[in-house]
Every structure is written in structure tokens, then in C-alpha cells.
């Protein structure tokens with residue numbers, strides 16, 4: 258569990274992947290370990306198009322995240338986020354890319370309390386629009402080479418600094434690991450989003466603890482995680 262009093266607004270943001278975590282057991286075991294290592298946010302990102310699998314996995318993750326008091330962000334799918342919320346799960350949010358539907362409409366349907374994030378690539382104007390439409394955070398990237406999504410358009414780290422005036426938490430994504438996180442954090446990212454550095458190997462809890470230690474070192478903070 259993260260001990261940062263700023264809660265979801267600062268820290269490590271883990272994103273699941275259907276290739277690295279191909280079945281329910283692998284997904285749940287790895288996410289449980291990541292949560293034990295200390296996450297600010299967890300995102301369920303599944304491109305299978307299998308509605309039964311997505312509902313089954315999302316409900317299991319929502320329950321797990323609720324136990325850890327960490328928000329679960331659903332990628333792409335406003336209807337799935339709403340269905341989870343209506344099923345009684347607390348702390349369910351949504352992440353929308355530029356082709357994933359209207360953010361303003363999602364905000365209206367999910368309500369003022371829900372966390373809703375927006376992909377803004379390398380564009381401040383998209384971030385300004387996302388803020389006007391009710392985004393809780395803005396995500397920029399990709400900042401470094403990514404094996405998970407190599408085709409994502411590149412973005413300069415200077416963008417993170419330029420986005421400070423928005424007044425929303427800034428997420429850095431794309432090739433974030435224990436080395437690159439330093440530069441992204443120093444450029445201003447409050448949240449560091451990662452797939453492979455978290456889920457791309459065994460002992461996920463140790464990987465997350467190592468990432469958190471790097472982030473704490475950057476800030477000169479003491480890692481008080483037991």
C-alpha cells in the first residue's frame with residue numbers, strides 16, 4: 258500500500274496487459290503483488306474484445322483494488338466502468354484515448370467523483386480540452402521506447418514541464434522504468450505509468466518496490482513502506 262498522503266495523485270500507475278498477463282490467475286496474482294508493492298493507480302487494459310472475460314476480470318480486479326483502497330481505472334470502456342459502479346464497486350474510474358468516446362459524456366454518466374483520465378499524446382491543446390471536459394488527470398507520451406506499444410507517437414519530456422500550468426496531475430507513459438522514471442519525474446510528471454516495468458517479469462512486488470524506491474530517491478523522501 259502506498260503511504261503517500263496525496264493518494265492517487267502521485268506515484269506509480271500500473272497498467273495491465275493481455276500478452277504479459279494472459280489468463281485470470283496470472284492477472285490477479287500479478288495485480289495483487291503490484292498492489293502489495295504500492296500503487297497509486299491500477300488500470301485494466303484489455304484488448305481481447307471478449308465481453309465475458311472482461312467482466313469477469315474487471316470484477317475480480319475491482320474487488321482486489323477495493324481491498325487495497327486503490328482506484329481501478331478501466332481503459333477505453335465507459336459502459337464497463339458504469340456497470341462496475343452500478344454493481345456496487347467503489348473507486349472505479351475510466352481512461353479514454355482520443356478515439357474512445359466523449360470525455361464530457363463519460364463525466365456526465367459517471368458523476369463528479371469518478372476519476373477520468375485522458376490520453377493527450379504530445380499536445381497541450383488536447384490536455385486543455387480534456388480539462389475543460391472534466392478530466393481528473395492528463396496523460397502524455399510516449400516518452401521512451403516501448404515494447405508494449407511501439408507505434409505510440411513520441412513526445413518530448415519538456416511537454417511535462419509546459420503542462421504544469423494546467424493544474425491537473427500529469428501522467429508520463431511509454432517506456433517508463435526504474436531508469437527513465439527519474440527524467441519523467443524531474444520533468445514534472447506526478448504519475449508514472451508503466452506496463453512492462455511492472456508486469457514484464459517475475460516477482461512483481463519486488464519490481465514495484467524497486468520502482469517506488471527510485472521515485473522516493475528522486476524526491477529525497479524516505480521509503481516508509483514496511
Ligand SMILES: Cc1ncc(COP(=O)(O)OP(=O)(O)O)c(N)n1
Nearest residue numbers: 332352353354355376396428430450
Ligand atoms: C495512463 C494512460 N495513458 C495513455 C494511455 C493510452 O490510451 P489510448 O491512446 O487510448 O491507447 P490504448 O491504451 O487504448 O491502446 C493509457 N491507456 N493509459
Ligand SMILES: Cc1nc(C(=O)O)sc1CCOP(=O)(O)O
Nearest residue numbers: 398399403405409432451452453
Ligand atoms: C498503452 C500505452 N499508451 C502509450 C501512449 O503513448 O499513449 S505508451 C503505452 C504502452 C506503455 O507500456 P510500457 O510501459 O511497457 O512502455
Ligand SMILES: [Mg+2]
Nearest residue numbers: 333353354357
Ligand atoms: Mg484507448
